[in-house]
Amino acid sequence: MDIRSQISMVFHLDKCIGCHTCSIACKNIWTDRKGAEYMWWNNVETKPGTGYPGKWEDQDIYKGGWEKSGNGIKLKGAGKKKGLSNIFHNPHMPVIDDYYEPFTYKYLDLIESPASDDQPTARPVSLITGKPMDIKMGPNWDDDLSGTPDYARNDPNLKNLSPAEQQAMFQLERMAFFYLPRICNHCLNPGCVASCPSGAMYKRGEDGIVLINQEVCRAWRMCITACPYKKAYYNWHSGKSEKCILCYPRIEAGYAPACMHSCVGRIRYLGVILYDADRIHETASAPENELVDRQMDMLLDPFDPEVIESAKKNGIADSTIKAAQSSPIYKFVKKWGMALPLHAEFRTLPMLFYVPPMLPVMASLTEVDNSAQAEKLGDIAKYWPDKWLYDTSTEELWGTIDQARMPIEYMASLFSAGDTEKVKVRLKKLLAVRIYRRWKTVGDISEEKANQVLSDVGLTQELAEEIYYLTSLAKFDDRFVVPAAHREQAIEMIENAGDRKGSTGFGFKEGTAKRGL
Amino acid sequence: MITGFPKKWRVPALGVLTVVIWLGPTRHVMAAETGQQIFQGSCVACHTIGGGRLVGPDLAGVHDRRTQAWLEKFVKSSQSMVKSGDPDAIAVFEKFSKIVMPDSSALSDAQIKAVLGHIKGAGTVGASSESEKPSVSEEPVVAASKEDILLGQLLFQGKTRFENAGPTCISCHNVTNDAVIGGGVLAKELTTVFSKMGGTGVRAILGAAPFPVMETAYKGKPLTEKEIIALVAFLQDADEQHAYHQPRDYGMGLLISGFIGAGILFAFYSVLWLRRRKDSVNQKIYDRQVKST
Numbered sequence: 001m002d003i004r005s006q007i008s009m010v011f012h013l014d015k016c017i018g019c020h021t022c023s024i025a026c027k028n029i030w031t032d033r034k035g036a037e038y039m040w041w042n043n044v045e046t047k048p049g050t051g052y053p054g055k056w057e058d059q060d061i062y063k064g065g066w067e068k069s070g071n072g073i074k075l076k077g078a079g080k081k082k083g084l085s086n087i088f089h090n091p092h093m094p095v096i097d098d099y100y101e102p103f104t105y106k107y108l109d110l111i112e113s114p115a116s117d118d119q120p121t122a123r124p125v126s127l128i129t130g131k132p133m134d135i136k137m138g139p140n141w142d143d144d145l146s147g148t149p150d151y152a153r154n155d156p157n158l159k160n161l162s163p164a165e166q167q168a169m170f171q172l173e174r175m176a177f178f179y180l181p182r183i184c185n186h187c188l189n190p191g192c193v194a195s196c197p198s199g200a201m202y203k204r205g206e207d208g209i210v211l212i213n214q215e216v217c218r219a220w221r222m223c224i225t226a227c228p229y230k231k232a233y234y235n236w237h238s239g240k241s242e243k244c245i246l247c248y249p250r251i252e253a254g255y256a257p258a259c260m261h262s263c264v265g266r267i268r269y270l271g272v273i274l275y276d277a278d279r280i281h282e283t284a285s286a287p288e289n290e291l292v293d294r295q296m297d298m299l300l301d302p303f304d305p306e307v308i309e310s311a312k313k314n315g316i317a318d319s320t321i322k323a324a325q326s327s328p329i330y331k332f333v334k335k336w337g338m339a340l341p342l343h344a345e346f347r348t349l350p351m352l353f354y355v356p357p358m359l360p361v362m363a364s365l366t367e368v369d370n371s372a373q374a375e376k377l378g379d380i381a382k383y384w385p386d387k388w389l390y391d392t393s394t395e396e397l398w399g400t401i402d403q404a405r406m407p408i409e410y411m412a413s414l415f416s417a418g419d420t421e422k423v424k425v426r427l428k429k430l431l432a433v434r435i436y437r438r439w440k441t442v443g444d445i446s447e448e449k450a451n452q453v454l455s456d457v458g459l460t461q462e463l464a465e466e467i468y469y470l471t472s473l474a475k476f477d478d479r480f481v482v483p484a485a486h487r488e489q490a491i492e493m494i495e496n497a498g499d500r501k502g503s504t505g506f507g508f509k510e511g512t513a514k515r516g517l
Numbered sequence: 518m519i520t521g522f523p524k525k526w527r528v529p530a531l532g533v534l535t536v537v538i539w540l541g542p543t544r545h546v547m548a549a550e551t552g553q554q555i556f557q558g559s560c561v562a563c564h565t566i567g568g569g570r571l572v573g574p575d576l577a578g579v580h581d582r583r584t585q586a587w588l589e590k591f592v593k594s595s596q597s598m599v600k601s602g603d604p605d606a607i608a609v610f611e612k613f614s615k616i617v618m619p620d621s622s623a624l625s626d627a628q629i630k631a632v633l634g635h636i637k638g639a640g641t642v643g644a645s646s647e648s649e650k651p652s653v654s655e656e657p658v659v660a661a662s663k664e665d666i667l668l669g670q671l672l673f674q675g676k677t678r679f680e681n682a683g684p685t686c687i688s689c690h691n692v693t694n695d696a697v698i699g700g701g702v703l704a705k706e707l708t709t710v711f712s713k714m715g716g717t718g719v720r721a722i723l724g725a726a727p728f729p730v731m732e733t734a735y736k737g738k739p740l741t742e743k744e745i746i747a748l749v750a751f752l753q754d755a756d757e758q759h760a761y762h763q764p765r766d767y768g769m770g771l772l773i774s775g776f777i778g779a780g781i782l783f784a785f786y787s788v789l790w791l792r793r794r795k796d797s798v799n800q801k802i803y804d805r806q807v808k809s810t
Binding site: 091137 | 801
């Protein structure tokens with residue numbers, strides 16, 4: 001057992017309101033620079049939709065992530081052999097038009113234009129060329145546009161759905177969508193790190209944050225192809241690649257990352273999780289239908305004395321173990337089993353988990369044989385030669401899940417490598433807590449029924465209360481359990497702290513000329 | 518306040534004043550540029566006054582041989598006189614190895630007169646004035662060292678840069694020599710320049726080029742003494758050896774092989790980039806969008 005700690009995340013999609021505050025917080029801090037204008041380390045997508053960059057989930061286009069190869073796995077579009085043969089012309093990278101051409105507006109024209117018969121306008125200007133441009137696309141161009149032929153119907157997740165189901169999804173009265181906020185998953189088996197020819201990418205030992213060393217990066221851009229989530233970006237100005245750093249300077253200081261701190265819907269949770277690094281290869285090579293379960297198995301119980309002992313042997317601090325014990329991630333992912341990784345089939349073992357969203361219920365459309373009925377119609381009767389049966393009834397307790405407007409297959413394609421059962425279990429737990437709380441607060445449901453739904457999904461009243469608390473009432477410190485970084489100890493690995501004693505504090509600085517003073 | 522000056526004259530007066538101030542220094546400079554200075558600047562590379570023959574004839578006592586009008590015309594444009602069949606002009610041209618004396622289009626008539634006046638004066642005063650005499654002592658031809666020839670060859674081809682960053686010779690000139698592949702055709706072929714002009718002449722031209730294009734090219738970037746010696750050594754060597762040198766003439770072959778090479782490269786890259794994504798996933802959407810321009 002090789003126990004390591006990972007800072008992991010849960011995004012509770014049922015609470016996301018799609019306000020993009022997280023994206024703006026991140027942009028303001030990290031990517032409001034030359035060469036980084038087009039980057040959104042954090043972005044929020046409307047699903048179904050093609051996302052940002054367009055169709056990023058379609059690995060036939062971008063060749064990201066891992067694929068099975070014999071007993072093991074290999075990178076789909078990068079790696080030693082492919083990387084070397086493509087090193088000067090990496091053919092599968094997204095182009096700027098797959099993202100969008102970043103722009104701003106000439107706002108000053110609004111106040112500085114001379115008086116004239118017409119209102120002054122603020123023309124859009126490209127942030128790449130600096131010239132006036134036609135805006136063609138944005139990072140959330142398809143925001144709230146479910147059902148559009150260009151975006152929603154081109155969602156790569158629809159490929160497992162039959163044409164009838166796809167058609168049904170986009171009926172006007174059935175139309176539904178939800179938001180999918182995305183940041184770097186800080187995977188356990190990151191394709192980007194494996195693909196880097198320069199060795200510039202690494203996964204931090206102490207907390208598993210995946211970073212690019214800007215000094216070492218040589219702009220081969222293999223990480224951009226290799227990351228199936230397209231969360232590594234190339235800065236055309238600095239000539240280096242960049243990615244989400246999980247605000248590690250904030251984490252080290254004990255703060256939550258900016259996107260999480262600013263989250264209006266309080267959908268984001270962050271905490272430590274302990275995992276067994278020996279099982280990474282075996283888990284990533286598992287058959288597709290076992291991927292999610294195996295990944296869950298890798299995550300360990302921080303209360304298990306055996307786990308604690310081996311963790312300590314591996315140099316994991318007591319404070320980190322304590323943080324792992326109160327981690328909201330452990331609760332959502334392991335204890336309650338309510339969250340799932342995004343696209344486990346990419347085999348990178350992402351460490352950002354999503355609680356799938358409950359969606360509005362609607363009648364289902366099924367394909368039936370209407371010919372017998374059509375024959376009974378008279379000659380002058382209005383007749384539609386279709387085969388759809390429009391059914392709105394729901395008698396069963398869990399009917400709202402089976403008949404959700406968004407087909408469960410669609411959710412399964414996103415969160416469980418196509419296994420609808422895993423999504424269903426998690427949605428049922430969400431619904432069970434709702435029904436339980438409805439009995440408690442509204443009272444129009446009997447206690448018997450509430451208890452029944454809870455036991456159906458393996459929950460108790462106490463657990464339901466816990467889930468309710470962390471979902472709806474949780475305070476800042478409940479949502480973000482950031483382990484101490486112990487920088488005071490880390491610094492001792494680099495320099496002797498005793499050398500500094502007596503040399504800092506009040507007085508004159510030496511070598512200030514270099515600082516440009 | 519000065520009230521005497523009529524208001525309506527103020528602007529024209531200011532204009533006149535401006536013109537006077539503006540012209541003042543220019544006229545002053547022009548007046549100050551004496552015949553001697555012009556001679557030093559433009560003529561001294563090829564001519565002396567009583568110092569013996571360089572590239573062109575010694576001009577001491579030239580007024581005894583030719584009329585003032587003839588001289589003025591010749592200085593202005595020697596070639597047009599040769600072409601028009603002036604027997605004296607042709608004779609001089611033939612005598613001095615058919616080296617063209619560049620037209621002095623930059624000099625005004627007054628300046629030409631000033632130069633000629635200077636030549637006349639200096640010539641009659643006697644060829645003793647030391648400052649006028651370039652050091653044209655007929656030094657015995659020293660056999661140039663192998664190092665000098667090699668350095669000259671490198672300098673000529675631009676493989677070694679000139680110290681003052683002047684342009685390399687090969688960009689305009691060619692020399693028939695095995696070491697040199699295809700020099701420029703913009704200016705004179707220099708294979709036999711040494712026997713035509715002699716060491717002193719070549720050295721003088723390299724020191725202060727009398728040809729307008731060359732003069733501009735090397736303005737502010739003069740060759741150093743060492744470079745001149747090396748280049749002269751190389752040109753001398755090239756002149757002596759040119760009968761034995763037969764540099765390969767690639768002719769059209771060079772151009773054709775260039776095209777073939779480019780074709781091969783294009784084919785190679787189109788195979789290499791065969792799998793490259795041709796356009797954005799959003800291209801269909803972009804194609805449909807209305808553009809403002």
